[in-house]
Amino acid sequence: MKAVTEQLNDSMNRAELSRDQVFELLNSMRRRYAVHYLRRENCRVDFADVTNHVAAWEYNTTPTALLSEQRKRVYISLYQTHIPALANAGIIDYNPETGEIQPTSRIRVFDDYLNVFTRPMLPWNRYYCGLTLGSILLFMGIWGHFYPVTVLSWFVAILGVLTAFGMLSATHYWYTQNTIPETPPELHSTDD
Incomplete structure (x- = not known):
């Protein structure tokens, strides 16, 4: 079963994401928040920065006002599930040893689906x-x-x-x- 999952992940990295794959990736609010932060920053960031912003948005506070319990809950979820899913889909380059995350050009695939990344503010x-x-x-x-x-x-x-x-x-x-x-x-x- 693990080999099938790895093969599916490899095929996702090489091919364009289908609509179902995009919706599956956007299924989680934490993953959407992480995508938003990475798309907004559009540069190499530290895993802790992603965690802090996702947790702050989730708990409707600022990164500096987060409780350690809130930060830890989000960190575990991102570390075990959401960041690896984005990396497997080729949306980000993630180095678990250094904790660095770099969005790839594929992150723009979400712009069409979330529609607000490119929301024009001017008439x-x-x-x-x-x-x-x-x-x-x-x-x-x-x-x-x-x-x-x-x-x-x-x-x-x-x-x-x-x-x-x-x-x-x-x-x-x-x-x-x-x-x-x-x-x-x-x-x-x-x-x-």
Whole structure:
């Protein structure tokens, strides 16, 4: 049975995770909290840091105000179950000897399922509408020979509009990839 489990874990590491595998990994609140912390930090962290943040979120306190019993309960669960499951799925690189955890690029697979990792805080639709309206006015100004836009050629105007849309799209993409809330989704108010 152990060989079958190891073979399944190896196949999970090499192949893309199926929807069922992702849901299985996200089944536990502690694992979701750990994923959130690792995704937010996006660098090598110590096992103790993960434990402290997961426990603090679970007990609705700060890492410094945790009781040792609360920390220990979460530590055991993470150590025995949750961190090894994430490592076996290839979501993290985990060294049990040093206690270092490094998220891999596969951690982004959860973004689509949890939807809040990349939740935009800015009204991007207004920026796109404003740029579209400005582009229409620019083209109408060139077509109607209104000063000062008549100094622009059609080629320069089209190139400028395409560049502006490209820059806005790139900024939007960067913002959504790098905007991760401080706390996990379960701790957010539903009124947000």
